[in-house]
Amino acid sequence: MDYFLRQLYQDRSSDEHTLGIISVERRSKVDTNTDYFDNVLLVIISDKKEANPWEIKHYAYNSYKVAMHLVRSSQIKDWLLNSSNRRIIDWLMNGKIVFDRNEYTANFRKTMLEFPLEERKVKIGVEFSKLIRRFKDGKALFHEKHYLDAYNQIVHALHHLARLSIIDHGFYPEVTVWQQVKKIEPEIYKLYSELVTGSEPIEKKLELLLLANEFELMSKTKLGSAHIIDLMKRKQDSWTIDELKQEVGMHEYSLDLSILLEYLVQKGYIDVVNVETKGKDIYHRYYVVNEALFRG
Incomplete structure (x- = not known):
């Protein structure tokens, strides 16, 4: 089968825009990590090449099935940032590197292992904004x-x-993820376990979990808002919502940016600045960091 796989990726490796190729073998019959294909070939494409961000090709050799994913490097970084394709983590970290141009893939894997602080801060901001959205929606539906x-x-x-x-x-x-968090923060794992396995009526479970979740949300506020607060501190003036949306630049982040800002306004981390418009008693709503409180 190695010969069959080499035939598939040989042309790709000779393309100057191919940065690396990773081969991922299916581990067992019940393994869904490869979508039930016997092998996945992840071909990382340079952003310099005019191509689709993500293209998939399916191949067969006798009863052997292979899926080839041709993905631009920017798309991979977007998946990692937004946690929107968690299989990619396994592919990048545990797959076999079969081609590597100038050690791009090996260095990419090394960076993932190191997980730079600034990248972590952005990802935490994305997850925190999604957490607020889901929690607030859940609370409203409960009431x-x-x-x-x-x-x-x-x-x-x-x-x-x-x-x-x-x-x-x-x-x-x-x-x-729950296998990971059970080792890292068992109290969060316990919340999840109580929700899905507890014997209490659903109304009672939700009532208790909303209280616990509110506490966890409060305890994570400084951590979760660090990225957006640091971003806003880059200039002395206040920000419009659209300026922040453009600065954030990420679709997944900007979707929940308004509710994130409103939550931080309610908690006192961000102040609202009203700026007059041409309309009588109508104001633009601008935002500025309450630095004294955030330092506190």
Whole structure:
């Protein structure tokens, strides 16, 4: 089969825009990490090449199935930043490097292991904004007595809380996120376990978990808001929401930027500055960091 695989990626390795190729073998019959394909070839493409951000090709040789993922490096970085394709972590970290141009892939893997602080801070900000969105939506649905929908939102909120904690400890959240968090922050694992396995009525479970989740949210506020606060401190003037959206630049982050700002306003970390418009008694809403409180 090695000969078959080499035939597939040989042309790709001769392309000057190919930065690296990783081969991922299917581990067992029940392993979904490769979408039930016997092998995945991850071909990392330079952003200099005009190509789709992500292209997939399927191949067969007798009963052997292979999926080739041709992915631009910027797309991989986006997946890692937003935790939107957690299989990519396993592929990058545990796959076999079969081609590497100028040690690009080996260095990329090394950077992932080191997980630079600034990158961690951004990822924590993304997870924190998603955590607020899910928690607030779940809380609203609970008060409206839509318990099953509230349950769904709180499960997602706990997932974001778990990933945030894993990132804070210097690791990338993997597919088995609860296995990771059980070792790192067992109290968060206990919250999740009580939600999904507890014998109490769903209303009672949600009531208790909303209180616990509120506490966890409060305790993570400084950590979760550090990126957006540092960003806002870059200039003395106040910010409009659109300026912050453009500065953040990431779709996954900017989606929940408004609710993140409003939460930080409520907690006193950010102040609102009203700026007059041409309309009578109508103001633009600008934002500035309450530095004294944040330092406190």
